[in-house]
Amino acid sequence: MYHPFNNSVWVIFFFCNIIAQVISHSDSVAEMDSIEPQAGVSVADDYGPYACKGMENNSGGGSGPRPFKVVCRNKKENASMTCNFNGNPHPCSTYNKNQAKFYKQLLDKVGGFVQNNKQCGPPTMEAKICPDIMYKIVR
Known part of the structure; x- marks a missing residue:
């Protein structure tokens, strides 16, 4: 049975995962920039x-x-x-x-x-x- 809460949790999880990847990438870029x-x-x-x-x-x-x-x-x-x-x-x-x-x-x-x-x-x-x-x- 479809429940709107299940869909919302999935969307929140998806966006949190994207944000974590962006933060991780920006930290890596910042570290590389400090070495350039x-x-x-x-x-x-x-x-x-x-x-x-x-x-x-x-x-x-x-x-x-x-x-x-x-x-x-x-x-x-x-x-x-x-x-x-x-x-x-x-x-x-x-x-x-x-x-x-x-x-x-x-x-x-x-x-x-x-x-x-x-x-x-x-x-x-x-x-x-x-x-x-x-x-x-x-x-």
Whole structure:
């Protein structure tokens, strides 16, 4: 026998399911967006259970500071952390000629630190190709 209540429950269930899928999709997109570079050089590598991606933000242009954002995702625990650093690499002529190598060396330091300490760091770091240029963690 048809009862109007049965039909209403089904409609509510259907719409709740659609809303849950939309929310789940938007969370996934937001997580991916947080890993995408804002502008500039992007480097990535794995460090033990962590997949790390580093991005230079050159949205300010010119020869000023270049924030460096690193997102490391623990592939086993499905958790991630974001580490932000700031420094000005422009006084180093080697940086100007090989920016990807510079940021890869910084990423290697962050990735190694995250793998060993399970937290953002180190507090300060430099790339081998520009040992006089210090990047500091932004807390």
